[in-house]
Amino acid sequence: MSFFKTVVGGALGFMVGGPLGAAGGAVLANSFGGDNYKYNINCPHCHKSLGVNEYGNYNCSHCGGNFDFSTDGVIKNNNFNVICPYCNGNVLIDSTGVWNCCHCKNSFEYGEDNSIRKYDEEENTYIFIIFAAYAKFCKINGPIKNNHIEVISDIINNYYGFDEENRKKAIECFRKGRDSDKTFEDYCVKLNNSCDDNLEDDRNLKNGFLDCLYNIATSVGKVTYQDEKMLNYAAGVLKIEPYIINSIKADYMDNTLDKYYEILGCKKGDDLPTIKSKYRKLVGECHPDKISNKDLPDYLVEYSTQRFREVQEAYEKIRVTLGA
Ligand SMILES: [Zn+2]
Ligand SMILES: [Zn+2]
Structure with missing residues (x-):
């Protein structure tokens, strides 16, 4: 083999790759701090760029946030890094709900309010x-x-x-x-x-x-x-369903509502202006201001005051029921 052929062969190897070429290239890139990673991705938490060589689970070198870089190239944000309430180990979860600790296997619940509770089956x-x-x-x-x-x-x-x-x-x-x-x-x-x-x-x-x-x-x-x-x-x-709510209400509330209509001298089905005018008339008769200067006996004053309260309450309840 001639000296010429040896030199050419070595130079070719370095330039076109092969074991020697690859190693040399990598060393060169590293010494310059260059980008020699297979994938350049952005952290889903802090959005800074990261280099990785394979799919897997990573903690971001900038913010520490955890994410999965999966085989289909999707970067999945593992939102919550929580502490297991049983063993205090770190557990990665990505939603609220019930989880099993990957260390101690106990179940815990991660709530909407970020609370972590031991999962109680009962x-x-x-x-x-x-x-x-x-x-x-x-x-x-x-x-x-x-x-x-x-x-x-x-x-x-x-x-x-x-x-x-x-x-x-x-x-x-x-x-x-x-x-x-x-x-x-x-x-x-x-x-x-x-x-x-x-x-x-x-x-x-x-x-x-x-x-x-x-x-x-x-x-x-x-x-x-x-x-x-x-x-x-x-x-x-x-x-x-609204019809169920109404039927339940009718079962429990209607008796009291009947009583309120009775107090105002109205009946179910009367419209609000009718009810209001009866209410005004009754209030006019028993309002404390009207009673106080009439020099009535105590028991009548007391009766009127009570009547006044009743009328007011009845009108309020009916008004609310009618959605006014
Ligand atoms: Zn990050
Ligand atoms: Zn645990």
């Missing part, structure tokens, strides 16, 4: 969600009263007709829900998420739930503004 049963919601509903206007306990017992025994075991469970769930850090609204949302509207049983469960809420609200004193607000909230979140 807390995800219908009986718990429903009775926890009832407990929260009973607390809307203050502490739970004996009347509440009576109506809840009635619901357990007569509405659901539970056997002894479920009766105990329902009471336990009621207590646990009463003391939980969740709200009535939380339980309504959870109930709705747990139900499948395509299933008749689930729809019935939700309708029955609203029915019982009305039962509670109307059994313990007057239905307050807060009660009404929460009843409407529940009906909305649970997507209960």
Whole structure:
């Protein structure tokens, strides 16, 4: 072999690649800090550019955010890097819901409010969600009263007709829900998420739930503004059909409404101007300003004051019902 041929062969190898050429090229590129990565991608969190050589799971060298660079070239944003409440290990999840820890295998729940809770199987049963919601509903206007306990017992025994075991469970769930850090609204949302509207049983469960809420609200004193607000909230979140809401309302609320019409000397179906004119006339007769300078006996003043309050309340309730 001539000297000439040796030199040419070596030079060719360096220029066109092959083992020697590739290694030399890589060393050269590295020493200049050049871009020798196979893929140039942008971090889905901070959008800075990153070089990687293969598909896989990465932590961004700029922001630390975790992402998957998958075989189809899609960069998937693993949104949440959370701490397992059992083993304190880091777990990567990409949505809210129930997850199993990749280290200790225990289940935990990642909530909409970024909370991480140990997953309690019982807390995800219908009986718990429903009775926890009832407990929260009973607390809307203050502490739970004996009347509440009576109506809840009635619901357990007569509405659901539970056997002894479920009766105990329902009471336990009621207590646990009463003391939980969740709200009535939380339980309504959870109930709705747990139900499948395509299933008749689930729809019935939700309708029955609203029915019982009305039962509670109307059994313990007057239905307050807060009660009404929460009843409407529940009906909305649970997507209960308007005709069902109306029929439940008719069952529980109409008696009191009849009474209000009676107080004003009106009947159902009267229009608002008619009702308003009767209301004005009655208020004119028993308004405290008119009574006070007539030198009437105390019992008549008291009667008028009470009548005045009644008339006002009746008109308010009917006005709200008519949506005015
Ligand atoms: Zn980043
Ligand atoms: Zn764990």
